[in-house]
Amino acid sequence: MFSKPDMKASVCPLDCPDTCSLSVTVADNRVVKVRGSRVNPHTAGAVCSKVANYYPEFVHGADRLLTPLKRTGEKGSGQFEAISWAEAITTIHNQVKAKIDAFGAQTVLPLNYAGPHGLLAGESLSARFFHKLGASLLSRRPLCGGIRSEAYKATYGSVPGIALQQVAKSKMIIVWGNNASVSNLHLLRQLNKARRKGARIVAVDPKRTQVAEQADLHLAIKPGTDVVLALYMAQALEQLKAVDQNFINKHVLGYDDYQKMAARYSLQDTARICGLAQADIKQMVNWYATLAPAAIAWGNGLERNRNGGSSIRAIAALPAIAGKWGVEGGGLVAAASNAFPTTTSLLTRPDLVPPETRSVNILDVSNLLLDADLTPPINALFIYNHNPVIVHPNQNLMKRALARGDLFTIGIDIVMTDSMKYADIVLPACSHFEHDDIFASYGLQYLQRAEAVIPPVGESLPNTEIFRRLASAFGFKDDCFKTSDLDLMNEALDAQDPRMKGHKPSTLPTDLALKMSVPADVTNPDGTDEPILFKNVFPDTPSGKVELYSQALKDRYNLPLPRYQPINADFPLNLISPSSNKRITSTFGSVSDCDASPVLEMHPDDALPRNLVDGMTVKLSNDLGEVFLPLKITDAVKPGCIFSSKGAWFKTTLNQQTVSALAPTSKADLAHGACFNDTLVEVSEAPASMTLSN
Numbered sequence: 101m102f103s104k105p106d107m108k109a110s111v112c113p114l115d116c117p118d119t120c121s122l123s124v125t126v127a128d129n130r131v132v133k134v135r136g137s138r139v140n141p142h143t144a145g146a147v148c149s150k151v152a153n154y155y156p157e158f159v160h161g162a163d164r165l166l167t168p169l170k171r172t173g174e175k176g177s178g179q180f181e182a183i184s185w186a187e188a189i190t191t192i193h194n195q196v197k198a199k200i201d202a203f204g205a206q207t208v209l210p211l212n213y214a215g216p217h218g219l220l221a222g223e224s225l226s227a228r229f230f231h232k233l234g235a236s237l238l239s240r241r242p243l244c245g246g247i248r249s250e251a252y253k254a255t256y257g258s259v260p261g262i263a264l265q266q267v268a269k270s271k272m273i274i275v276w277g278n279n280a281s282v283s284n285l286h287l288l289r290q291l292n293k294a295r296r297k298g299a300r301i302v303a304v305d306p307k308r309t310q311v312a313e314q315a316d317l318h319l320a321i322k323p324g325t326d327v328v329l330a331l332y333m334a335q336a337l338e339q340l341k342a343v344d345q346n347f348i349n350k351h352v353l354g355y356d357d358y359q360k361m362a363a364r365y366s367l368q369d370t371a372r373i374c375g376l377a378q379a380d381i382k383q384m385v386n387w388y389a390t391l392a393p394a395a396i397a398w399g400n401g402l403e404r405n406r407n408g409g410s411s412i413r414a415i416a417a418l419p420a421i422a423g424k425w426g427v428e429g430g431g432l433v434a435a436a437s438n439a440f441p442t443t444t445s446l447l448t449r450p451d452l453v454p455p456e457t458r459s460v461n462i463l464d465v466s467n468l469l470l471d472a473d474l475t476p477p478i479n480a481l482f483i484y485n486h487n488p489v490i491v492h493p494n495q496n497l498m499k500r501a502l503a504r505g506d507l508f509t510i511g512i513d514i515v516m517t518d519s520m521k522y523a524d525i526v527l528p529a530c531s532h533f534e535h536d537d538i539f540a541s542y543g544l545q546y547l548q549r550a551e552a553v554i555p556p557v558g559e560s561l562p563n564t565e566i567f568r569r570l571a572s573a574f575g576f577k578d579d580c581f582k583t584s585d586l587d588l589m590n591e592a593l594d595a596q597d598p599r600m601k602g603h604k605p606s607t608l609p610t611d612l613a614l615k616m617s618v619p620a621d622v623t624n625p626d627g628t629d630e631p632i633l634f635k636n637v638f639p640d641t642p643s644g645k646v647e648l649y650s651q652a653l654k655d656r657y658n659l660p661l662p663r664y665q666p667i668n669a670d671f672p673l674n675l676i677s678p679s680s681n682k683r684i685t686s687t688f689g690s691v692s693d694c695d696a697s698p699v700l701e702m703h704p705d706d707a708l709p710r711n712l713v714d715g716m717t718v719k720l721s722n723d724l725g726e727v728f729l730p731l732k733i734t735d736a737v738k739p740g741c742i743f744s745s746k747g748a749w750f751k752t753t754l755n756q757q758t759v760s761a762l763a764p765t766s767k768a769d770l771a772h773g774a775c776f777n778d779t780l781v782e783v784s785e786a787p788a789s790m791t792l793s794n
Contacts, residue, residue, distance in 0.1 A: 108553040109610045113216040113532040114684040117543020140613040154688045163515040163690040165528035166558025178521040193573040203476040205234030215485035218537030219592040225567040227448035237459040247403035247773035251412035254650045257640035261434035268293035269429030272391035278399030281310040283679040308736040322375040324405040330414030331362040332370040342389035344423025354649025393430035404777040409770025410662035420646040426634040439545040439616040441597035469501035484512035487686040489519045493763035515690045528560040535562035546613040671780035680745035689749040697752040700729040701743040717786040725761035
C-alpha cells in the first residue's frame, strides 16, 4: 500500500550562489518531486529546471551508491563488489596505516571540493579527521572562487558587498561575466524589477546570453581582457569629472598610482585589445558616470584566466572611484558569505594540524601524484564532495595519476561518478535530503537550516558519520570526533552574534530564512538594516580603506596594481567552458537527460574557412588532448571564441575525454588559480568513426 505524499521543507545544497529554499514531495520514503518554496523570500518559489527535474533520479537512480564497494577490476573500469561497512572501514584503516608507517602521515591527501555547500557535509568532521591524522593540507580555492575571493579581500577586506535584492533599486546594472539564467537564476528577478523601473542594463560577456539578449547594451568582450576595459573606465570617469574626490581622499588608498596604470590604455587601445566598438565602451562609461544607484553583478567566469585577479580588482575599484557605495543598490554584488557569523576554526579545528604540514594546491594534485621525486609521495587519497577526473584541467594527466597502481584511493559519493571508478574502496554517502545541515549562501545573505526529508537510501551515511567511524578506527579519542550533527551546527556559527537574533543554529526553524543584518545601533534601532558598505559596514583591509594599491598582493604575488598580460596564442580558437543548463558543475551528470554530448558553439566566421557545417561532429584538439562534439553554428558567440559547457561525464564521449582534457594547468595572476578560459584549440571535422549524436 502506498503512503500519502507529504510536502517537506529543504534547501538546495549545490555549488550555486542562490541556495534556494525547496519544497520536497515525499512518498514511501522516496523523493518524488522537488519545487521551489517561498521560505527564502528572494528565491521566492522559483528553482532552476536542473533541481526541479533531476533530483528524484539523482537520489534514487541506477547510479546511486547503496553499499560500500571494493574494486575488482582495473582502475577506472567501474568493476566492484559489495562489501560491509565493517570490512570497508577496516580495509581503509589497514591500507592507510601501512602507507603512513612507511612514508609518514603527509603521504595522505584529501581531494575534496564543493559538491555540497552545507556547512556540515562540506567540511566539518572530515577536516578534523585529516588535521588530526597529520595529512597533507589541500588548498582548494584555486580551482574556483579563490581568485575572486583574494582579489576582493585585498581591495575591501572580509566585508559583504550589496545584497542581491538591492539590485532591484539600481538605476544601472553591469552584469559582468555572469550567465545568470544558467548559474545565478535569481539575479534575473532583480534585473527584471529594475528594468521595469527604467534601469539601464549592460552585459559584458563574450557570448550573447539571455541576459545580454535582454540588456540595453551588450559588450562582447574578448576573454581575458576585462582588466583593460575596467582600467579604461577608471580613467574615463576621471576625464568626465565623475569621480568622487571627497570619497577617494577619505576612503581610498593608492588612487594616483592606480590612475597612472589606467592611463596606459586609450579608448582606441581598449577597443582593439578587448574587441569592442568604441561607441559601446563610451556608452557604458557615460551611463555608469551619470546613473545612480549603479551596481555591478559579476560572475565566476571573470576569474578563469591568466588576468583573472587583475580583472576582478579593476572591476571592484569602479564603485569606489565613482562614489557608488553607501546607498541601497549601489556598489558591487559580492562576498555574501562575509555576512554570516561563521566560526570556521571551531568547526574544522585547524589547531589539530601538526607543525610544518605541507599544503598542496588542488591544481597540482595530478602532477604531484606522478612526481617520483616528491617526498613524501602521495600514496593514499580520499576523494569526496568532488569529481576531479571531470572538473580538473588537463584531464588526461589526472586519469594517469588516479590509475597509478600503488596509489590507495578511497572514494565517498552519492552516485558512481567517473572519479569513483578509480577508487579502491567506495563509501556510499547520503544526499542532503537524508541528513540535517545548515546553509550559509555565497550569493544571498540568508541563513537556512534543513532536516532530513527521507531516511538514508540503502546503507548510505552522512559525511559526518563516515568520518566519525574513520576517526574511531584510527583511534582518535578526542571529544571533537564524537560531536553530534546538531552540536556541529552550533559550532559552525556564533549563536551569540546579533545577526542570529537569538536563534541557536541547531534549532533555526526550517520554515525561516534568517536575514543577515547589521547589529542594532542609534541609526538602526531594530537591527534590521542590510549591510551597506560605507553606510553601516566598512572595509577591514590593513589600512581600513579601499586598497587600489595592495601591499599584501605585492608581497605575495608582486602585483600591487592590476595588470594585463596577453596570452601566447599557440592555437587559433579560444575555448570557453561555461556552466551548463543541465548540470551544476558535474552534479546531475548521472541522470539520463545528461547522456548526450554537449554541443560546441561556433561563429559562422570561424566555421566557414574550416568547411564545417551545423550538426556535424568536430574534433577539438591541442597538445593536451582531443575532444569530439556536435557542432552548433551561431552568431551568439564572438568570432575567435567557441563554447561548450563544463561538467559532462565520460558517458557522453567516445574517447573518454571531455573539454577539461584541453584545459591548461597554467596559473592565474592571483591565488595560483585555474585558467580554464585560457584554453586554446583548433577545430576540424571529425573522422566518421567518431560521429556523435546530441
